Amino acid sequence: MARVYNFSAGPAVLPEEVLAEAASEMLDYRGSGMSVMEMSHRSKPFGEIIENAEADLRELVGIPENYRVLFLQGGASQQFAAVPMNLMRNRVADYIITGAWAKKAFKEAKIYGDARVIASSEDETFSYIPDCSDLDVSPDADYVYICENNTIYGTKFHTLPNTKGKDLVADVSSCFLSEPVDITKYGVMYGGAQKNIGPAGVVISIIREDLITDDVLEGTPTMLKWKTQADANSLYNTPPAYGIYICGKVFKWLKDQGGLEAMQKRNQEKAALLYDFLDASKLFRGTVRKADRSLMNVPFVTGDADLDAAFVAEAKAAGLENLKGHRSVGGMRASIYNAMPRAGVEALVAFMDKFEQAHS
Template sequence: MKALSSIYNFCAGPAMLPKAVMEQAQSQFLNWQGSGCSSMELSHRSTEFISIAEQAEQDLRELLHIPQTYAVLFMHGGGRGQFSAVPMNLLQPGETAQYVVSGMWSKNAIAEAKKFGHIEVLDIQTQKNELSAIDAPQTWNIHSNATYLHYCPNETIDGIEIFEDLDIDCPVVADMSSTILSRKIDVEKYDLIYAGAQKNIGPAGLAIVIVKKSLLNRAVEQCPDILNYTLQAEYDSMLSTPPTYSWYLSGLVFSWLRQLGGLDEVERLNKEKATMLYNFIDESRFYHNRVDPAYRSRMNVPFILQDEKLDKAFLVESEKAGLLALKGHRIVGGMRASIYNAMPIEGVKALIEFMYQFEKENR
C-alpha cells in the first residue's frame, strides 16, 4: 500500500473527507478546546455542544443563503430515512404526491413513499444518441394540485445530474444527498431539501433537512417522533440524543468550505475536475461514458472499458496505485469515480494518469 498522502478514495459513500478537517478532528479528538473531553463525549444539552451545533447551522445557512423562513434540522437515519419521513410529514390521507424517476435512487424513494400514501410516478428517463438522458424539466407533466413533487437532482449510480432549479407551482422536494454544497442553488426554489451526510457533508448516519416552516404541522398521526419535522424543529434537532460526532464533523466541513471561498469557488473547482476527467474519457477509444453530456454528473463519473475482460485487472492495478473504490455499482457494472468536494484536483490528475498508462499497456 502506498503512503497515506498518495491515496485517493473515489468511493460513492461513505466518501472521503477533507484532509484538513480530518487533521483538525484528530487534534481535538481527546480534548475538544481544552474541555478535557472528546466532542463525542459532550452532552448534547451542554453549552459546549450547543455552541458546536449553533455554529454548524450558521455556517450551513451562510453557505446556502438559507432564509430564516426555513428550519434546518440535523436528523438520524441518513437520506434513506427521509424516504419515509417526507411522505409522513407532508402527505395527508387522500392527497397525491408526484415522484420523478431519473435513476435508481429516485426509484428507491418511490418504493418507500408508496407505503405511506398515493404516489404518481413521472418517468423522465430517455435515450439520446444511444446515451442515457432525461427529458427537460419544462416538459415534465407536473400537476399544480399535487401535494408536492419529489426528485433527485443527482443520481450517483447512473451518473445523471439535473442542474436547473425547478420553477413550478406545487411544493418541490429534492433529495440532494450527492449534490448538496457542490454548487450554488436557489434554496427558495425548493420547499424541502434533504441530504444524507456521507458524500459532501460528513460521516454516514446523519441527515440534513432544510424545510419551509410553513410546511410544518402537517405530519400524519402515525409519524414516529424521531422523524417528525415539527417536533425536531421545536426541539432544535435534540428531541433525543442526536448523532453528535457526525454533527461536529459536519460543522468542521462547513467551516472548511467557507474558508475555501464558499460555493462560488467550490463550484469552480468541481467543474474543473469533472471537465478534466470527462474530456480524457471522450478523447479515448478505450474508455466510454454512456450519459448525454448535458446531464453528466459532476460528482459521480461512471465509465466502462472497451473490453470488460480487463475490468478486474483495472481494479487490481488502480488499487495498487492508491486509487481506491473505483468499482461501479453492482447494478450497472463498469467503473465509477466519485469526485465530491473533498477530492483534490491532484486525485483526478492521478486517476487520469493511471487510466492513460493502463490504456497504453492494454490496447
C-alpha cells in the same frame, strides 16, 4: 501514514485538514477535558458546535430565515418515508424517476398514498435526465420529488423541473454543497452527509417553515415528524453529535476554500479533466448523456467487463481506491466530491492514460 485517493461514492473522502483537527481534539476538545463524543448534547460546548454548524451552513448556502435546518438520523433512506409522512396531506405526490434512489423514494411513498411517476429515464438505464419543462403535474399533488444528482448513474438535473407551482422536494445527497443553489426554489432539500459533508449517520434537511406542521399522517413516529426536531432545534433527543461536529468542520473548511462559488469552479475543472479525457479516449467512454453529466459521480466503461475489472484492480494497486461501479451497473465510477483534490483526478487521468496505452 500514506493516504490513498479515495473515489468512493459514500461514505467518501473528507478533507485531510478536518480529519487532522478532529484527531488532535479527540481526547480534549479545546480545553473541555473531554472528547466531543463524551459531551452532553445539552452542554454549552456542544450547543456552540451545533449552532455554529448551522450558522456556517446558512451562510455558505444563503438559507433564508423562513427555512429551517434540521440535523437528523436514519440516512436519506429514512427521509424517503418522512417526506410523505410530513407532506402528503392530499395523499398524492409526483415522482420523477432518474435512478435507483428516486425509485426507492417512490416505492416508500406508495406505502402512504398515491405516488405517481410523471417522468422517468429508466428506458435508457437512467443515462439521462428527462425533459421536465412541461410535465403532467397532478393538480392535487402535495409535492414533486426528484433525486437531483444520481449517485449511481452519474446524472444531474442542471435545470430544475417545472413543478407548476407545486413544492419541489429534492434528495441532494450526492451534490450537497458542490455548487451554489437557490434554496427558495425548493420546499425541502435533504441529503445524507456521508458524501460531500461528513460522516454517515447525519442527514441534513432544509425545509421551508410552512411545511413543518403537526398535520402529518396518522401513525407518524414522533421521531419522523419534522416538527419534533424543528421545535427542539434538532435536540429533541440525543443527536448524532460527533457527526454534526465533523460536518461543522467541513462547513468551516468550505468557507476557507472560498465558499460554494469557488467549489463549483473547482468541481467543474476537476470534472472537465476527467470528461475531456473520456471523450478523447478510444478505450474508455462515459455512460451519460453529455448535457446531464454530474460533476460529482463519473461512471465510465471500457465495454469489456474483464478489462474493467483489471483496470479497477490495477488502479487500486496504484493507490486509486474504490473505482468499481455500483454493483447494479458494473464498469467504473469515480466520485470526485468537494474533498477530492484536483491532484487526485489528475492522478486518475494519468493512470487511465497509461492503462489505455498498455491496452491498445
